[in-house]
Amino acid sequence: MTSANRRTDRFTPPAAYRWNVAMFSIDLVTCWVAMTFVSMSSILPALVGQLTSSHIVIGLVGTVYNASSLLAPLVVAGRISSKQRKKPYLVMGILASRVPFWAIALTLYLGLSQTPAIMLIVFFVCLSLFAAGDGIGSLAGLDIFARAVPLRQRGRLLGTAQFVSGVFGIGAGVLVSAIIERQPFPRSYALLFTAAGICFIPSLVALALIREPESERSQTPGAQAVQGWASHLRSMVQDGTLRRLVLSRLLVGLMSIAVPFYVGHAQDVLLMPSSAVGAFVIAQTAASVITSPILGVISERSGPQTVMHLTNAAAVLAPAFALVAHLSGMNWTTQAYPFVYLALGIASNSALIGFFNYLIEVSPDGLRPIYIGVSNALLGVIALGPFVGGWLLQTTSYTMLFAATTCVVLLGFIISLRLEPPQAARVRHVDHVPSTESQETQSA
Numbered sequence: 001m002t003s004a005n006r007r008t009d010r011f012t013p014p015a016a017y018r019w020n021v022a023m024f025s026i027d028l029v030t031c032w033v034a035m036t037f038v039s040m041s042s043i044l045p046a047l048v049g050q051l052t053s054s055h056i057v058i059g060l061v062g063t064v065y066n067a068s069s070l071l072a073p074l075v076v077a078g079r080i081s082s083k084q085r086k087k088p089y090l091v092m093g094i095l096a097s098r099v100p101f102w103a104i105a106l107t108l109y110l111g112l113s114q115t116p117a118i119m120l121i122v123f124f125v126c127l128s129l130f131a132a133g134d135g136i137g138s139l140a141g142l143d144i145f146a147r148a149v150p151l152r153q154r155g156r157l158l159g160t161a162q163f164v165s166g167v168f169g170i171g172a173g174v175l176v177s178a179i180i181e182r183q184p185f186p187r188s189y190a191l192l193f194t195a196a197g198i199c200f201i202p203s204l205v206a207l208a209l210i211r212e213p214e215s216e217r218s219q220t221p222g223a224q225a226v227q228g229w230a231s232h233l234r235s236m237v238q239d240g241t242l243r244r245l246v247l248s249r250l251l252v253g254l255m256s257i258a259v260p261f262y263v264g265h266a267q268d269v270l271l272m273p274s275s276a277v278g279a280f281v282i283a284q285t286a287a288s289v290i291t292s293p294i295l296g297v298i299s300e301r302s303g304p305q306t307v308m309h310l311t312n313a314a315a316v317l318a319p320a321f322a323l324v325a326h327l328s329g330m331n332w333t334t335q336a337y338p339f340v341y342l343a344l345g346i347a348s349n350s351a352l353i354g355f356f357n358y359l360i361e362v363s364p365d366g367l368r369p370i371y372i373g374v375s376n377a378l379l380g381v382i383a384l385g386p387f388v389g390g391w392l393l394q395t396t397s398y399t400m401l402f403a404a405t406t407c408v409v410l411l412g413f414i415i416s417l418r419l420e421p422p423q424a425a426r427v428r429h430v431d432h433v434p435s436t437e438s439q440e441t442q443s444a
Contacts, residue, residue, distance in 0.1 A: 013150075014149075014213050016148070020211060021148075023206040023207070024210070029165040030200065031199075031203045032162065032166075032288075034199035036172040036281060037175075037196040038101070039176075040061070041259045041280075042263055043176065044127070045259075045261075046263050046274075047123070048061055048123070049263070050185055056387065058261070058390060059388075062256045062259060062385060063383050063387040064128050064383075067128075067383035068127075068129075068131035070379050072131070072133075073135045074374070077372070077374070086143050087144065089139070091207060093136035093137025093140065094133065094134065094203070097129070097130045099129075102194075104122070105190050109190045144212050147365075148213050151361050155357065157296070158292070158352050159293045159296015159297065162288050162293075162352075162353075163296075166285050177275055177278020177281070177282070180275060181278070242375075244416070246375055246378050247412070248308070248416035248419070250378065250379055252413065252416070254381075255315045255318060255385075255409045256385035260389065261398075265322065266280075269398060271334075272337065283342045283345065287343070288345045295353050295354075298310070299357060304361070305420065305421060307357075309413075309417060311350035315344075315347035315409050315412075316410050317343040318347065319403075319405035321339050327399065362422050
C-alpha cells in the first residue's frame with residue numbers, strides 16, 4: 001500500500017467527535033452501573049417475589065418493561081424522524097425515565113410494601129414510565145450516536161464503556177449482596193433504588209451536553225413520514241438481511257421467557273440462599289467486563305454480525321444449563337448455577353454492540369428513527385415472553401420452561417448465522433428505500 005493510500009484510509013472524525021465520545025462514554029458507564037443495582041434479570045423479579053408468590057405477576061416485570069420500551073418509541077418515531085434536531089427528545093425522554101426510580105425508593109422507605117397490592121401497582125406504573133421514557137430517549141440517542149460515531153469506532157467505544165461499567169458493576173454487585181443480606185426488607189430494596197437514582201444523575205448531565213452533528217440527509221416532513229410508513233415497512237420486509245436481523249433478534253430476545261424465574265428456581269428448587277442473588281449479579285457483570293472489550297474489537301474488525309453470532313450462542317447456554325441443573329439434581333450444577341447469569345451477561349452485550357450497531361448502520365440517514373421504531377414495534381412480541389414464561393411455569397414445570405426457551409433461542413441463533421456484513425447489506429438495502437421525491441409523487 002502506498003503512502004497516498006494510507007493517508008486516504010486515515011480516520012477523519014466528525015465534528016466534536018472527541019467531546020461526544022466522552023459524553024456518550026459517561027452516559028453508558030453510569031447508566032449501566034445504575035442498572036446493576038436494579039438488575040432486570042435478578043433484583044426486580046426478586047423484589048416482586050417479596051410482594052407476591054404468583055409466577056405470572058413476577059413474569060410481568062419483563063413484560064411491562066419490554067412492552068413499554070419497545071412500543072412507546074413507535075408513537076413518536078415519525079415526529080422524531082421529521083425533526084432536524086433529535087437532542088431535545090433525547091433529553092426529555094431520559095429525564096422522564098429517571099424520576100420513577102426515586103418514586104419507587106420513596107414508597108419503599110415509607111413502608112407501602114406492607115400493602116403488597118398497592119405497592120405492586122406503584123411499582124409496575126413506575127417501571128412502565130421508566131421504560132417508555134428510556135425507549136423514546138434511546139430512539140433519538142441512537143440516531144445521534146450513528147451520526148456522531150462512525151461504524152468502525154462504535155464497537156470499541158461500546159466495548160470499552162461496558163468494560164469500565166463492568167469493573168464498577170462488580171463492586172456494585174458486592175454492595176448489592178451486602179445490602180440484601182444485612183438490611184431488612186423493604187429497606188434493602190429502597191437503598192438499591194436510591195443508589196440507582198444517584199448513578200443516573202451524571203448520565204443525564206452527559207446526554208444534555210452532547211453536541212448533535214448535522215444530519216447527512218434532508219428530513220422527511222412529519223405527515224409524509226407517517227404516510228410513508230407502509231412503504232418503509234414494505235421495504236424492510238422485502239430486504240432479506242433486515243428480515244433475518246429482526247427475526248433473529250426476536251427469537252433470541254425470547255430468552256426473556258425464562259429470565260425472571262432463574263432466581264426463584266435457584267432458591268425454591270436448588271435451595272440456594274437469598275444472598276446468592278448478589279453472586280448472580282456479580283457473575284452477570286463479570287461476564288460483561290471480560291467480554292465487552294473483546295466483542296468491541298471483534299465488532300471493529302469483523303463486524304457487528306460476528307458479535308451477534310457469539311452472544312446469541314451464549315443466550316442459548318443460559319436456559320440449557322438451567323435445564324441440565326434442574327434435571328440432574330447434581331451438587332456441582334447447583335454450585336455452578338451462576339454460570340446461567342454469566343451466559344446472560346455475555347448475551348446482554350448483543351443489544352448495543354451487535355443488534356443496534358448493525359441496525360443503525362443499515363438504516364437510511366434521515367429515516368433512522370422510523371426504521372428503529374418499526375423494528376422495535378416488531379420486537380414488541382418479546383414483551384410477552386416473561387408473561388408466557390409465568391403461565392408456562394404455572395401450568396407445567398421448570399423442565400418445560402427451560403426446554404422451550406432453549407429451543408426458541410437456538411432457532412434465533414441459527415438464523416443469525418446468515419447475516420452478512422452491514423456495509424454490503426446497506427448498499428443493497430438503500431437501493432430499495434423509497435426516496436423522499438417518490439413519496440412526494442405518491443402523495444400528490
